[in-house]
Amino acid sequence: MAAAPAPAKPDTDLVAIPQDEKVAPELAKEPEVNKLFRMTMKFEASDLHLKVGQPPMMRLRGDIRKTDMRPLTQEDMERLLLPHLKPSHRKILEEEGGVDFSYVVGKDEARFRVSLFKQRGRLSLVSRRVNSIIPTFENLGLPPAIEGLCNYNEGMVILAGVTGSGKSTTIAAMLDYVNSREPLHILTIEDPIEFTFTDQKSYVNQREIGLDTRDWSKALKDAVRQDPDVILVGELRDVETFEAAVHSAETGHLVFGTIHASSSPTTINRILDLFPPEKHHAIRQALANNLKAIVAQKLVKGLKKSRVPTNEIMIVNPMIRKLIAEGRDSQLSQAIIIGYLEGMVDFTENLRQLVDRGDVDKATALEFAPDPEKLKMALKGIKVSAAGILS
Numbered sequence: 001m002a003a004a005p006a007p008a009k010p011d012t013d014l015v016a017i018p019q020d021e022k023v024a025p026e027l028a029k030e031p032e033v034n035k036l037f038r039m040t041m042k043f044e045a046s047d048l049h050l051k052v053g054q055p056p057m058m059r060l061r062g063d064i065r066k067t068d069m070r071p072l073t074q075e076d077m078e079r080l081l082l083p084h085l086k087p088s089h090r091k092i093l094e095e096e097g098g099v100d101f102s103y104v105v106g107k108d109e110a111r112f113r114v115s116l117f118k119q120r121g122r123l124s125l126v127s128r129r130v131n132s133i134i135p136t137f138e139n140l141g142l143p144p145a146i147e148g149l150c151n152y153n154e155g156m157v158i159l160a161g162v163t164g165s166g167k168s169t170t171i172a173a174m175l176d177y178v179n180s181r182e183p184l185h186i187l188t189i190e191d192p193i194e195f196t197f198t199d200q201k202s203y204v205n206q207r208e209i210g211l212d213t214r215d216w217s218k219a220l221k222d223a224v225r226q227d228p229d230v231i232l233v234g235e236l237r238d239v240e241t242f243e244a245a246v247h248s249a250e251t252g253h254l255v256f257g258t259i260h261a262s263s264s265p266t267t268i269n270r271i272l273d274l275f276p277p278e279k280h281h282a283i284r285q286a287l288a289n290n291l292k293a294i295v296a297q298k299l300v301k302g303l304k305k306s307r308v309p310t311n312e313i314m315i316v317n318p319m320i321r322k323l324i325a326e327g328r329d330s331q332l333s334q335a336i337i338i339g340y341l342e343g344m345v346d347f348t349e350n351l352r353q354l355v356d357r358g359d360v361d362k363a364t365a366l367e368f369a370p371d372p373e374k375l376k377m378a379l380k381g382i383k384v385s386a387a388g389i390l391s
Contacts, residue, residue: 015043015058015067030106033080037105037112039067040129046306047164048112050125052077061306062299077123081116088210093118102192102208103127113168113194128164130194134176135169141308141359142170143350145315145343146295150177155292156249158236160261160270165297166309167258168194171232174256178230179204187228189219191235202230209234220244224251233257239274249290263347263370264294264314265332268324280327288325291316298347300360300368308359310368312347315339346370352378 036056040048045058055069084103085093092099098117105112112127137146149157157174159167172195175186179202186202191209205226206212213219216233217240223231224247233245236257249255261267268287272280294314302308313336314320320335322328336344345353347370354360362379369375377383 015060015065031084033084034105036080037103037110037127041105041110046129048125048127048129050077052122052124062301074122077125081123081125085116100192102194108196111194111196113192130168134172134195134197137173137177140170140173141354142173143311143313143345145313145345146170146174147177148343149293149295149315150174152254152292154249154252154254156245156255156257156290157292158267158294159256159258159297160264160267160294161297162260162262164299166299167297170295170297170309171256171258175230175232178202184229185227186230186232187223187226188232189213189216189223189234190232191216216241217244220248224248228253230254230256235259236271242271242274246286246290261296263296264312264336265329267294267296268329268332284325284327288321291324298368301364302359303361304359308354310347310350310354311345312336312350313343313345315342315344317342348374348378351375355379
């Protein structure tokens with residue numbers, strides 16, 4: 001490939017792509033779509049977006065930027081993408097209107113998490129670039145308490161966040177930390193596999209839904225017979241998946257899972273929403289007995305890096321266990337503030353830390369703060385004490 005193109009200027013939504021690049025012979029044999037994936041790698045973009053009627057687009061430093069390439073047609077999308085779908089994925093696309101899968105460029109040079117779907121009868125693609133090297137806690141800038149959450153022998157640790165919040169990267173860093181320190185069996189169940197682990201002190205088996213196993217239910221039923229110490233459930237998406245994860249935690253396994261929720265209290269509500277009201281009391285008891293921690297995460301624009309995580313960490317101590325069991329979720333945020341010395345942190349305090357470290361500017365921190373006024377006071381060194389919690 002030719003020299004890297006100049007980065008896009010911040011005051012334009014166009015990314016100039018040189019048209020006279022010479023392609024190395026070994027790359028010329030690659031699928032045509034790899035040119036777009038390699039463009040994403042070259043610009044160090046986080047995502048590649050393809051849509052009929054638009055030129056290829058990339059997300060750079062959090063913003064969508066159009067390239068100066070010509071708009072794509074439906075014929076382009078079909079030519080670029082359909083030949084590389086497995087028969088099972090093509091069937092899912094036709095029957096369900098969308099399919100998720102992983103895509104590897106070259107000899108594992110880069111891995112992408114791909115969502116190929118139909119909109120207005122036409123194909124669209126959104127693909128997230130996943131780093132092939134698993135970052136450390138320090139590289140990611142995660143709070144120190146994250147390390148302690150990897151040392152439990154059993155129970156559940158849940159990573160919460162919206163799509164694109166970096167949950168998968170953080171959980172991969174946590175699993176790799178365990179992998180490097182303990183002689184254990186780590187089993188992951190994912191859809192699709194995003195990070196590939198190299199066996200270290202632990203050994204790791206990774207199962208992809210639709211490729212290595214029929215579905216989540218089958219994979220989770222098999223898991224308890226595969227002698228794992230640590231299990232990753234890629235997504236706690238339904239009643240069956242959550243119940244299997246809880247059962248694994250109850251039988252002496254350390255279970256990591258991800259869920260779509262924006263904070264620790266809303267994670268509890270999100271789990272309860274999976275079940276009918278008459279089961280909520282039993283689910284609360286299961287969470288109180290088995291949950292070890294919830295880490296909620298958002299990605300914000302950084303100063304030193306394009307995006308950095310901000311976290312809320314809730315560690316389940318006796319007080320939080322009691323609040324969950326009794327349905328007093330509105331007081332969990334106060335309990336997190338009170339648990340600061342135990343390693344807990346809320347978004348306000350973590351954003352303050354990121355500003356103090358020079359990782360995030362004040363305006364960005366205020367934009368993402370749950371309560372900007374509280375953050376303004378925290379940045380001035382004024383601590384807002386938590387309201388009293390009933391015993």
